[in-house]
Amino acid sequence: MTATPVMGSRAGRLAQPRAVEALKELAIDHGVCIHPVALRRTDLGTGKTELVDLPCGATLETKCPPCAKRARRLRQIQIREGWHRTDEPLPGPAPATARQRDLITARAHLEFERAALQLAAMDPDDRAAELNRIDLAIEAVEQEISTEGLRGSIAPGHTRDDQGDDDNAPRRVRSTKRRPDVPELPRQKVDPRTVGRTYTGSDGVEHRPSMWLTLTLDSYGPVHSIHAGRPCACRRRHTDDDPLLGTPVDPARYDYRRAAWDAVHFPRLLDRYWQNLRRAVGWNVQYAGCVEPQRRLAPHAHFAIRGTVPRTMLELVATATYHQVWWPAADRLRYPINRPPTWNAKAETWVDPDTGRVLSTWAEALDAIDDDPDAEPAHLVRFGAQVKAKGVDPGTRDAERTIGYITKYITKSAQDCHTTSSDPQRAHLDRLWQELRVTPCSERCANWLLYGVQPKKAHGRLRPGHCKGRVHQKTTLGIGGRRVLVSRDWSGKTLADHRADAHAWVKAVLGVDTDVTQNSAVQPSVAWEMARNDDPDLPALEHRLLRAISQRIQRRAQLSVARQRASGDPPSDVSATANTGSDTEGGTRG
Numbered sequence: 001m002t003a004t005p006v007m008g009s010r011a012g013r014l015a016q017p018r019a020v021e022a023l024k025e026l027a028i029d030h031g032v033c034i035h036p037v038a039l040r041r042t043d044l045g046t047g048k049t050e051l052v053d054l055p056c057g058a059t060l061e062t063k064c065p066p067c068a069k070r071a072r073r074l075r076q077i078q079i080r081e082g083w084h085r086t087d088e089p090l091p092g093p094a095p096a097t098a099r100q101r102d103l104i105t106a107r108a109h110l111e112f113e114r115a116a117l118q119l120a121a122m123d124p125d126d127r128a129a130e131l132n133r134i135d136l137a138i139e140a141v142e143q144e145i146s147t148e149g150l151r152g153s154i155a156p157g158h159t160r161d162d163q164g165d166d167d168n169a170p171r172r173v174r175s176t177k178r179r180p181d182v183p184e185l186p187r188q189k190v191d192p193r194t195v196g197r198t199y200t201g202s203d204g205v206e207h208r209p210s211m212w213l214t215l216t217l218d219s220y221g222p223v224h225s226i227h228a229g230r231p232c233a234c235r236r237r238h239t240d241d242d243p244l245l246g247t248p249v250d251p252a253r254y255d256y257r258r259a260a261w262d263a264v265h266f267p268r269l270l271d272r273y274w275q276n277l278r279r280a281v282g283w284n285v286q287y288a289g290c291v292e293p294q295r296r297l298a299p300h301a302h303f304a305i306r307g308t309v310p311r312t313m314l315e316l317v318a319t320a321t322y323h324q325v326w327w328p329a330a331d332r333l334r335y336p337i338n339r340p341p342t343w344n345a346k347a348e349t350w351v352d353p354d355t356g357r358v359l360s361t362w363a364e365a366l367d368a369i370d371d372d373p374d375a376e377p378a379h380l381v382r383f384g385a386q387v388k389a390k391g392v393d394p395g396t397r398d399a400e401r402t403i404g405y406i407t408k409y410i411t412k413s414a415q416d417c418h419t420t421s422s423d424p425q426r427a428h429l430d431r432l433w434q435e436l437r438v439t440p441c442s443e444r445c446a447n448w449l450l451y452g453v454q455p456k457k458a459h460g461r462l463r464p465g466h467c468k469g470r471v472h473q474k475t476t477l478g479i480g481g482r483r484v485l486v487s488r489d490w491s492g493k494t495l496a497d498h499r500a501d502a503h504a505w506v507k508a509v510l511g512v513d514t515d516v517t518q519n520s521a522v523q524p525s526v527a528w529e530m531a532r533n534d535d536p537d538l539p540a541l542e543h544r545l546l547r548a549i550s551q552r553i554q555r556r557a558q559l560s561v562a563r564q565r566a567s568g569d570p571p572s573d574v575s576a577t578a579n580t581g582s583d584t585e586g587g588t589r590g
Helices: 010-015 019-029 065-083 098-119 124-147 256-281 311-320 362-371 397-406 423-437 446-451 495-510 515-519 541-567
Strands: 037-043 049-054 210-217 287-293 299-305 322-325 342-344 349-351 379-392 484-486 526-530
Touching: 019 065, 019 541, 065 287, 065 397, 065 484, 065 495, 098 124, 210 256, 256 287, 256 299, 256 311, 256 322, 256 379, 256 423, 287 397, 299 397, 311 379, 379 397, 495 541
Parallel strands: none
Antiparallel strands: 037 049, 037 526, 210 299, 210 379, 287 299, 287 484, 322 379, 342 349
16 A cells, blocks of 8 residues: 655645646646747848747657547548549649740740750860750750649750769669569559549439448568467467567567568568559549558558449459569678778778778679569569458548547557567567668668668768668658658648648638638738747747647637538637647648
């Protein structure tokens, strides 16, 4: 039995809540950012300055729970608006204006003049000077074209013959012939349609269902898990709180190397899946989902799909989809982390620490692969046999529950998605991370030195085993790219558009008219800059949080009154609404 600390004693004082922590907890309860970014706004006409606090915009709860909560709700709105659409989300591009066409015509004349100049017989120095003049004129015209509102560039930039950058070297082309150990897929011309098929029931009612899909990676060895109706691979039945769940049955035989490589290249495999699926079904399938780790720490992905695709087709495409990594062989370490190759400053190259032999360059290593007719890819990534798919009807409780399931872990880092509370689970995480530390993440990764190959554009600052790429961090578990994946034509809006819709809704409810400022012929000229922490006019963070909490409570009260007035309901006590953790006014609508 724990004794109650005596009031006035040191133990009693330490048991009391800290004022600063209580303030932050209150800010979190009211949806106020606890790490606001202070900006200084200066009116260039009057010289008046004011300090403005902006939310930090963090997407992880460990950094800022209110901002992460708003980001999660914004993603839920995005998934909800695009999932069961009945119309195409994006109209076609508008035709070019007369001014834009005139600029393109001027760009065409400059291109013709440049090509004629290269063929003309003249002094090389004069030709170089004239080419430089034309290139400057081309750059000016293209900047004006961009200012006029044309997307993209008219033509790729010209390259000079004397440029020796690796990025301008011819692109290596690999054979696109399919592997013989995968099934063939039907290939159709992809129709630009993004809306799913409509079904008519026997009662004449039309239905337009959509789907939920889960894709997982292959197995790397048996792991302790719970199976309905049968025991685990260890011949035991585990409970939900078993400390062995998610860990290998035999860690010595678990393929950590393949698990690390699969995690690093999982985004490429997903891209191939959607490419193959669209070609197989013949229409532009749209998706929105999230990548997260399973309990065994291997990544898998949950997706909402607009429209329906036969389950057999989803499974066939998963079986036939693969990604080949054509990199130099990296099946075993040639140098340990504590004794890597050394940098020869005089020759500006990496050499063997014992013999001084120069390591193969990146181009030489790829040339060896091209010259070998029997060469195999350094790694092959494929999906596992488990593919889950389910139909979901619009407007049902199942649809809302699925949206919540897809976005369940997007505010957590990959490491925090599942609780690691036992020694076997921590050991499993450490073994995977140790493998990720030495797994190459890109062509320029410093870890290539551990395999006897100099990475692309190698330099003396590389530290093998300490690459700063995200996939090597313990918090990412190899998931280094974006965890939220949304196709281009999902809702027809970006996150900024969804956020603007929410702000417009709040202003409409409050009756705030912004047409005057938006349509004003003379816009105020202002300048923004970051405020320094040592600026004398910048209040302490605690003061700014107190003001933000009060402002949030008042705004929520105003919004509650406005919503009741718009609905025609009788006025009620708004204090309860003002003190809730709703984030409606903070940038989203539930």
